Amino acid sequence: MTAHLKSEERGALSGPSKPMTIEKEKFIPSVGIIAALVSPELESFWSALESQGWTRKKVSPKLxxxxxDQWTKRTGDTDAIIHTGVIGEKGQATAAVETIAFLERCQPTNVILCGIAGSLNRTKYPKREVVVGSSVHWKFQDKIEDNGGHCEDGSPCFKYRPGGRNTNYLDADLSKRLERRIGELFKPSEMQRGYSVHYDAIFSWDYVASGDQVTKRILSQGHNVACVEMEAGGFLYSLHRYAKISGRRNIKGFVVRGISDYAELKDNNSTDRYAASGNAAWVSVRLAQDMFDPNGLDLMSMS
Structure with a gap:
């Protein structure tokens, strides 16, 4: 014989039900720096952290x-934390994948993309200078068509079908604060490192080609930009998706690039690359530290 109990009788036997509670995940304020660099350029990246007093800590298996890696430094009354990751291959697709993986693993409050780029105005932005992006013009690859011609260096010339986006990834107020703070932190009269730091727009696309042909093509499209690189579009796209999916709408992304004219195949190319990557790393770490400073950018309470 099977006993059939009413719902209230079953409740009486099992005791009062407890409301289900879901613990909200606790985010520890940190800044992430993703380096779009390859070895041995990465040596200057680690050196930039160590030279500014950051100490590498043991991390969980997940990280x-x-x-x-996780780095810490006492900043005022705060034990500041920086997480670092690496994009070891060029391109928007790799940058997008590595960015979302980085964000999901260490969940930084804000994140910086650090790397090198080619100048689009070599008089204003010579080699070894650093550009902090005010916006990113991302020309994504809808389709490449061979136009049947060849560039001055003999390589095939390609053209992009219309497509792209202009990402003003910082709101107007933060953009003004960042520009002002860059002027305060990196005053030319006080910079002892032999380069200047600029705040300007960056062009991002899917391939690098040598010679002036690329420069002419980009500038002919009416983009008033400082330099060209290959990862910022994918980085910002993943950051936007992560913010939407995770609900962390206030997370901020920043792009820092050292000018190296990577595509130039010249004898001193390696020297310029290493110097440019080291300068970009040093500026990225300094900006990250300033985000913890109540008298600086003070961004850690905004997310």
Whole structure:
């Protein structure tokens, strides 16, 4: 014989039900720096952290398996934290994948993309200078068509079908604060490192070609930009998706590039690359530290 109990009788036997509670995940304020660099350029990246007083700490298996490091430094009354990761291959697709993996693993409050770029105005932005992006013009690859011609260096010339976006990824107020703070932190009269730091727009697309042909093509499209690189579009796209999916709408992304004219195949190319990557790394770490400063950018309470 099977007993059939009413719902209230079953409740009486099992005791009062407890409301289900879901613990909200606690985010520890930190700044992430993703380096779009390759070895041995990365040596200057680690050196930039160590030279500014940051100490590498032991990380959890979750971070270690993703090659993410954690660095700490006492800043005022705060134990500041920086997480670092690496994009070891060029291109928007790799940048997008590595960015979303980095964000999901260490969940930084804000994140910086650091790397090198080619100048689009070599008089204003010579080699080894650093550009902090005020916006990113991303020309994404809808389709490449061979136009049947050849560039001055003999390589095929390609053209992009219309497509792209202009990403003003910082709101007007933060953009003004960042520009002002860059002027305060990196005053030419006080910079002892032999380069200047600029706040200007960056062009991002899917391939690098040598010679002036690329420069002419980009500038002919009416983009008033400082330099060209290959990862910022994918980085910002993933950041936008992560913010939407995770609900962390206030997370901010920044792009820092050292000018190296990477595509120029000249004898001193390696020297310029290493110097440019080191300068970009140093500026990125300094900006990250300033985000913890109540008298600086003070961004850690905004997310």
């Amino acid at each position: 270690r398996d993703a090659s993410i």
